[in-house]
Amino acid sequence: MDFFLGGLTRGLGLLINLDPEVYGIAWLSLRVSLSAVILAALAAVPLGLVIGQREFLGKRFLVVLFNTLLALPTVVVGLVVYGLLSYHGPLGGMGILYTPWAMVAAQAVLAFPLITALVIAAVITLDNRVGPTALTLGATPMQAAWAVLREARFAVLAALAAGFGRVITEVGAAIMVGGNIRHYTRTFTTAIALETSKGEFAQGMALGFFLLVVALAVNLASHQLQARWK
Amino acid sequence: MRLRVLLIVLLTFLLAAPAMAVDRLVLATTTSTANTGLLDVLLPAFTKHSGITVHYIPVGTGKALAIAKRCDADVVIVHAPALEERFVADGYGVDRQALMHNYFVLVGPPGNPAKVQQAGSVVDALKRIAQAKAPFLSRGDNSGTQVKELALWKAAGIKPDWPGYREAGRGMGPTLTMADELGAYTLSDIATYRKYLSTGRISLVILADNQDLLKNPYSVILVNPAKCPKVKYDQAKKFEKFLLSPQGQEIIADYKADGKKLFWPVHPPK
Structure with a gap:
């Protein structure tokens, strides 16, 4: 039992003691994962809207494809992004391997199919007259799309929250392309993996607890946004 | 629309915040040198001495050498003599030097x-x-x-x-x-x-x-600039020289975890 209690008390200690290294880790995790989700959403939300609302040849195939991509293991995404960003890879010239940017890229790739699939699911069940009605009322196509998005806003925000949960908890891709460099690319999950491998189980548990607190704060903020955006 | 403004502000803030491009040396190394805390003492001393920042990637010896083969590291500290010899013989590594052992x-x-x-x-x-x-x-x-x-x-x-x-x-x-x-x-x-x-x-x-x-010997090997033109050979060479200097060797000799000596440098200080 002291295994769990020890981790919990240490987690509280980390929160209160303002250990600069731990706060650095928390800040980096938050920054990387939020950036990744926003970048992924910029592509995934419009794409999900189009796939969900329009009828076209191959629509079913795309839906199945995005649902299948949800099964992508994070380590595989890490490997693929590593292959792209590595010196000998096609994007090696950018020189961003082992920087936070590499982690943002890998996590955006991870979040993209998840957000797309959930947005499709959200708008596919929506009354498909919302868009056309808006159009007949004189809305531009952009405004019509916005109207559809508004109708599905709760499900879309849930999709973003799910994307955020997926990327801030993943360790395989972050450790592979970030390198777990101290004070630079060490996130919550890579730090937990490191502490566990060192036998510092209490520190690992404590960081896990801290991660949950950060996730809670993010979800509270997004909930707040949801409540206002009526 | 307030929301759109908020999103744009948030994104700019997040993406602008990380000061990304850094001038640094990438060291791929084994977990044992990292997990013991030795590098957290050794690297700051080198940075103070030279002004060069070193970022270490703690992975196993096999993976460290694989990373270096793809030119994604400038220098490695590893502990598998057979693999190291092949790494150098195949032309990927140069200036291999014994560093310490345990x-x-x-x-x-x-x-x-x-x-x-x-x-x-x-x-x-x-x-x-x-x-x-x-x-x-x-x-x-x-x-x-x-x-x-x-x-x-x-x-x-x-x-x-x-x-x-x-x-x-x-x-x-x-x-x-x-x-x-x-x-x-x-x-x-x-x-x-x-x-x-x-x-x-x-x-x-x-x-x-x-x-x-x-015996578990650790070596330091530089990535061959002939194979990897972008590698920071000169800075890596400085790093290797520092590790083998009396100052570097003394840090290794004096390093203790839980009160016990963990590494024996190749040139023990007198």
Whole structure:
């Protein structure tokens, strides 16, 4: 039992003691994962809207494809992004391997199919007259799309929250392309993996607890946004 | 629309905040040098001395060399002589220098089912384990430790193929925990073993230690600039020189974890 209690008390200690290294880790995790989700959403939300609302040849195939991509293991995404960003890879010239940017890229790739699939699911069940009605009322196509998005806003925000949960908890891709460099690319999950491998189980548990607190704060903020955006 | 403004502000803020491009040396290295905390003492001293920042990527020896082969690191510190020699012979590495050493330990369950003689020779111990067909847990991850383990079986003239010989496919810490739970013997680096023992996580005992066959030598190798034109050879060379200088060697000699010396530099300070 002291295994769990020890981790919990240490987690509280980390929160209160303002250990600069731990706060650095928390800040980096938050920054990387939020950036990744926003970048992924910029592509995934419009794409999900189009796939969900329009009828076209191959629509079913795309839906199945995005649902299948949800099964992508994070380590595989890490490997693929590593292959792209590595010196000998096609994007090696950018020189961003082992920087936070590499982690943002890998996590955006991870979040993209998840957000797309959930947005499709959200708008596919929506009354498909919302868009056309808006159009007949004189809305531009952009405004019509916005109207559809508004109708599905709760499900879309849930999709973003799910994307955020997926990327801030993943360790395989972050450790592979970030390198777990101290004070630079060490996130919550890579730090937990490191502490566990060192036998510092209490520190690992404590960081896990801290991660949950950060996730809670993010979800509270997004909930707040949801409540206002009526 | 307030929301759109908010999103744009948030995105700009997040993406602008990370000061990304840094001038740095990338060191790919084994987990044992990183997990013991040695690098956290050694690297700041070098930065102070030279103004060069070093970022280390803690992975196993096999992976560290693979990263370096793809030109994604400037310098490596590893501990698997056979792999290192091939790395240099194949033209990927240059200026390989011995840096320091410590010892592997053979550990096993306190019940000692194979009746291995304590503090005897490691070859004799492995023979007894094989004879008893006792459980043995290998790292199975192409790490320096596994390479050493395979070399030891070879030295003992044994092919480890009985059902109790298993591969964990994991790092040293998890392998020790698994060996403890399975009642198996295993080979470990001394630092990880001590750490796990001190937390009361395992009850494995040392059966062989401090002998030539168990020596664990670490080398520093620079990535060949002829193969990887973008590699920071000059800075890496400075780093290697610093490690082998009296100052660098003294830091290694003086480094202690839990009050115990962990590494012996190649040029011990007088």
